Amino acid sequence: MTLLDVDGLVKRFGGLLAIDDLSLSVDDGELVGVMGPNGAGKSTFFNCVSGVIHPDGGTVRFAGDNVTGVDTATLARDGLVRTFQHTRQLDTMTVRENVRLAAAKQPGERTVSALLRTDKMQKTEDEVTQRADELIEMFELTRLADEYASSLSGGQRKLLELARVLMLDPDLLLLDEPFAGVNPTLTNEIAAHIRDLNDDGMTVVVIEHELETLTELVDRLVVLQQGSLLVEGDPETVLNDERVIDAYLGS
Amino acid sequence: MGLVQNLIFGLVTGSYIAIAAIGFTLIYGIVDMINFAYGEYITVGSFIGLLSASALPLPLPIAVLVAMAGGGIASLLLAKLFFTPINHTGPIPMLLTSIGLGLVLRNAIRLVAGRNARYYDTETTTWQFQNVPDLSVGSVDLLGGFFVTSQQLVVVGCALSVFLVLHAVLTRTDVGIAMRAMSDDEALARVRGIDTQFIRNSVWVLAGMLAGLTGVLLGMQTNVSVTTGFSQILQILSAAILGGAGSPYGAIAGAYVIGVVLALSTAFLPTGMTGISSAIAFVILIAVLLVKPSGIAGQEVRKA
């Protein structure tokens, strides 16, 4: 079943055509990689799909529904979740708070329940804390749980971001350069986590420049150039495709 | 009062607001802060001008130059003391600091100079044009008799000179070109080797000089007191934002729009409404912020 279907996407920034009639689809359970030289439009593509910016043309369908232009928060609640290229974490909150924030359906986030300090709120918060601690442990951040996110290293921030998005239990996870600025050991760890998540049924799309890890990780590879689809297919074929080699060398 | 008379008033008001708005908007574009103490820079300028003209005494044009020099120096000093050290902290802390500084300056001036208004001792010639037909439409006189004073001509003349000099500076001098580059994209300017702190200092001096000039002109048109500059800050702010924050050319356009609207509203609104014209300036300000925050010149407003 097609989970994500992007058809004829167009996005302009002033005079610049960042996304040029891009069509791409991702099936349920796939692990897809997106690559391309700088300026190919990879992050813009994610931004259009995840509601951060409005496309100028084309449609985005998620699980059959037309979600073109729907805002980020609604998409996240519906199961379409993304991370950011330059990790954005909530520096003025602790690691645990960062993760707990993402919990959906916490009645304590509504005024009345908060004011009354209902039992349901307290109970949900206990469950949320438990789940958060599990995720924190999965990414081996337990000893940092009470530290402010500002004191984390680059690699630890990547892990925190993963823990946070997993709290949402997404159907489709869009990872924007998860290995950027991360040392090789940690890169392999993160890649392993991604593979495990995919094995458990999560559909994942990864943008990366770190081609070696990306090509080993994914089932299918998509190459973008100047805002449109250049080539797609299994990693080995794609990497040996002349057009891809040209695109990277010629740019 | 005929429309023509009101337009004349509007052009005069627009002129001195334009001079100030240019300084204000340059600070916004290049130092990336809203300087809420700018009104006090104007007040300081008007006092320096008054003191030079009456106490020394110096001829008025020299007093103006002294006021401009004083304004420039004061602006640079205040910047080095209060704004440059916190440049990296972002627009909100800098805005708050300028609000605090304005409070300090206003009250320091009040302590030293008291609350009374003083006046420039100037001789003005008035040219009357009273034989023009009224051309009434309803209760509005489209033409009607009007007068023009030499003082008003001085104000408008100064403004025009400032615009020309500014244009020359921004397009032909290295400093001016660097200012424009920094206003567009500071990171890029730095990469190109522009000494950003030096340019910021230059902007402070320039804005201070413009404030000094505005102070004298405003003082001549109204009076010199502790609130001379502060009474105009929100009109100046409105003009700058209406024109497109950061764009000096936009600020000029915005200032004349504000000036004319203020003059016309004072004419058409019932009498006895004090300060209603500043309220109108703020309404325009809010309307601009909500409808088209990029203003006339369309410079991009950096969103949160």
Next chain:
Amino acid sequence: MSLSDSLPEYDSDRALVFGTVAILLGLAIAVTPVTVTIPGDLYVFFEVGILFVVYGILVLGLDLQYGHTGLVNFGHVVFFAAGAYTMAMLSAVDSFEGIALGYPWPVGLVAAVVVAGLLGALVGATSLRLRGDFLAIATLATAEIFHTLFINFTDIFGGSTGIFGVPTPLGDLAGTRDATLVTTLLVLGGLTALTFAVVARLTEAPYGRVLRAIRADELVTRSVGKSTFRYKMQAFVYGAALAGLAGAIFAMYQGAISPDFFELQVTVTIWIGMLLGGASNHRAVLGGLGIIMGLRLFSRFVQGSAPVTTGEFASIRLILVGLVLILVIRYRPAGIWGDDRELEVDS
């Protein structure tokens, strides 16, 4: 078992208890036939104290907007004024100028909170999408516009004179001037404590977490499924409604209001108090406000003996206040009691 053990654990619950006790005590003093006398020198403590607790509600509301949610509201005084004027116009009797409808004071009180909240919703709906410093200017401009309207429309708002004849229920209950001061301080102080309780309940709950996340990074907060605009609106409206409440009780204490009470200076005082104490910490912002009001109190004491006029003294005090703001931002942006890590400086 010590007293602190028997007190509830949450700050909000403690405030709830304290507030209720204070209100009951205040009312009790009002109705008892026992006379209360305040020594002449101490009047000023009560007067400044009452102003402190009223402003305390303002600072707690502003802290919810800025300290917690990151909204730079530089027009807070307009909501204070909206509450006060609504209260006055609806329930005053026989004002010299302006509207005075004479309804019972509870009507005025509820209306004051509602009107202030609605004004908050209007300002919020239109301005909350603006970048921080522009939002500051938009809110500031709104406050100035209303201030001008209050001064100019004499038939409606009473012009510079303002509106007289606002009911003073506590004063009526207490009888003597001294008893009124004591009662008012206790009851209004209790209300401030209850406000603290309400605001703290919100911020202690996961609700507060969402607000703080919005302040830290709105995009991230949206990306984890929170409708951030809705929260921003709520924080803004709640803060405005609380300011309206403060305005209404202020009007009922004074018995009359005029535009003089609702100038930019009030907003500046509240801001300085909040930043000085440490934004996003409810107790800290009250503490910071306390220091600023303490300065005001001190100056009222010293004024008589100092060789300067009242006007000059006011100017000196304002210079100090301005310097405090500048120094706090430069050297201790997190405030005296604030946590640096909670209030990361923008870079």
